[in-house]
Amino acid sequence: MSDSDGMDDLVDGGLRQSLMIGSRIAETLARRRQESQRQEEHAATQAAYEANARLTAERSAARAALAPVNKDQWWDKAQPRDIATAYTTAEAWKNHDPAALAAAEKIRQEVLNRYGIDTRDAATNAASLEAGIQNAATDSTRQDALARSQEETRAAAAEHEKAMSLLAAASIEDLRAQAAVLAPEMERHQVPVEYLADPELATAMQIAHAAKTPAAVDAADATVKERLYLIGKDGINGPDIDQLRKETAESVNGAGNEHFEDPGFVQAAKEMHETKLLAEAGFTGSERAPMEQRYELAEKELFTRMESVGREIEDRVTGSDSSRLTDQGLKAESASAAGYGSAEHLGKFADSLEGAGASEAQVRGRLVAARSEGTHPSAAVTMDKGATKARKSRSGASVGAQRGKGGLSR
Template identity: 55%
Template sequence: MSESDGIDDILDNGIRQSLMVASRIAETLARRRQEAQRQQEHQDIQVAHEARARVAAERTAAHAALAPVHNDQWWDKAQPADIATAHAVAEGWKDQDPTALHASEKIRQEVLARYGIDTHDVGPDTISLETRIQATSTGPRNQGNDDHQGQLAQATAWAAKHQPEFFADWQRRKNFTDTVDAERSAESELIRHWQTATGEAARPANADQVPAQAQDDHQVQLAQARAWAAEHDPDFFDDWKRRHGFADSVADEHRDERNLIQRWHNAVAQEDTRKAAIEHEKAMQLLAAARAEELRTQAKTLAPEMERHHVPEEYLANHELAKALQKAHNAKTPAAVTAADAEIQERMFLIGKDGINGPDIDQLRHETTANVNGVRDAHFKDPAFVQAAKEMHEARLLAEGGFKGTTFSAPEQRYEQAEKELFTRLEGLGRDIENRVTGNNNRLKDQGLKAETAPEAGYGSAEHHEKFADSLENTGANETQIRGRLAAARSEGTHPSSAVTPGKGATKARKSRRGATVGAERGKNGLSR
């Protein structure tokens, strides 16, 4: 063997060893990369799971808060704060949760009937609704409180300006009061001190209907803003006093004062919002605790049935399951027990599919729009429509799960009934369009607008067609439908109401055909019979 051959072997061995080392390094790096990816995937799954669990817990708490609104006895005893809290919860969840949507409509009906307030005008503003209900409930009795607040404002402004040391000491004592009665007593003390010092007689808050009222209001607010700034933002207040003291003109002084008042208003509004959030959270915790205690009591009563069907206590938060368990508990005959047991099994199956809180509105929207023509997002603001969509969803799951139901309540029959209700709700849109086209609009009649008896001389004119097109745009019809209706209207020589057959129903939404092809017609998520 030559000398060069030995060198080649050494080089080959070195290269081979280097490649092996590189391969091991690459393998180690690949394993580390895979491990990092697995850990990241695990973390993502964990985060998603925690997020779902948190949302589920929040929905359960919302259901607990809204459960009492369907009880008339609760409404007879509910305080304005209780109603406002329930309204806020319903408004916050009604776009995602069918139960909250149904509760929102119930709250609206009760508040409108009892207090004459439409919650649609209030929105999610808890404080506004509580204040309006309180004002409606108490009526003239609020006058005494208004007088007290007006006198307190005047006393505060006077003391801050003329006796700042006494006012500062009074503020400290007031801030350390422990009860509402003690705070009210401190306020009355200041009012009496002001009346004694100035000779002012007690008078209502609205007694000063004079041109100087605006200036008085400004001075009152300025005094309150100064007191607030001195206590909560002393550095800013010191700077403000220097600028205000060296103002070049009266206009500059007023501008500085308005800025201080605005700063005070903003701070008070933020503090009110923060306090409202804290109070809302406390109210939710109390409601959740009360609901938990109610479920524990209910679990003791239904213990035999729950043990027989292996029902966890937390499942009692599902209202339908709790009702089924109560039926089984109250059943007196074997047939009644069998029917109740079947319903419990169905509910347990549905909870396994959709969770304790059931499907959300997004899920129902996706399934319903895939299986029923003419469904729009606006329909899912109708509690009855959403309930029908939920019943269709549950009937489909039960049929797929092999449940037979009873002779009078098979999954196929439930599906048909829910489908019929859906089409009934959909017909409302067609009826609304028909009423607009024919002028047969009950709402306009109620307002005394006699659309049907309008002069026929202008019918068919360009102005009439333009107004007709504008009215169609508000019905939800698309551009093609509007053009078609306009073309039909231009071809008519008389008012369309003359061609309407009495008793004729609105145009129905298209249903899938009955028969052997029904399964194919419904789409992939429909119930095939």
């Protein structure tokens, strides 16, 4: 393995800096959204309607901006600025929109695997991230990062909002193009163009358009009708996380705020919410997937996610969450601490990670982090363990999740 030519260090430093600034912008945007919601609550009916329409449009634009992060092709070509923009948007909306929460987790995993950077540092420990930037960036970049003021952050936030407006306009054009292809189905079901922003409805419409047999057409039409009913109840973007949190807390014992930080749990809660609405409205599902079965599957997944989150919290509290990959990596690091940073050491470190089952992306990310931070990973792991704190929570089987009164109406 050859020594780095400096490009990895430059990309890593630039991305860390972008993520830190993105975190600050996300906080600003989140505060603006919260203020908008407060104004909506106290405004007159017309003003509240306008505020809600604006919030819905902004949420749709955020979803459109985050859609590409689920595609591997996007990550293969994404530049640090693209990643930072997506990160900023996801962080600003993740406590409100289930899709943004899922995107935030996807971004965290990809950035960690590809670049060796944990985006949680940017969101919760800016001082630690700035220290990392100082180690990774050039002198001029470091001085520029430290000199950024609140005014510059506001300017960056304004630029971000302008970019989001452009994305929203582009999204509308994409919906119109899609509607042109689906015109027969759009007319048959009386679907407004903007409804195609719901990805599940768009998929159902595409299936209906491609259906060749009467049975296939009937099945697709049934799904379209379900999605249209749910849009009528929850809007194009579906229920927000606050709504799901309230409903789930009322019907499921042991569901806490920490569970709504897990995208899988939020998705299961959303599926329970939707199947319950459909059942109460008289939808029966299909022979292969009757509504009651769909509800029970969603409920089972929700309880499984509750137990999983509980175990993760318990592991963090007890310090028993180290994986085989981490153990193997730390052994390799401690064995060669004296020559840390050399080409020979990095080669051995990469071999040890591959032997522990790490993917190519994980190996690359760990090596980039090792080269840029200039600190032996064992010291970094020690500092992280000392700084990590977790909320106390019951976990596993002890969570006591039980089906409550708000189950599926039959």
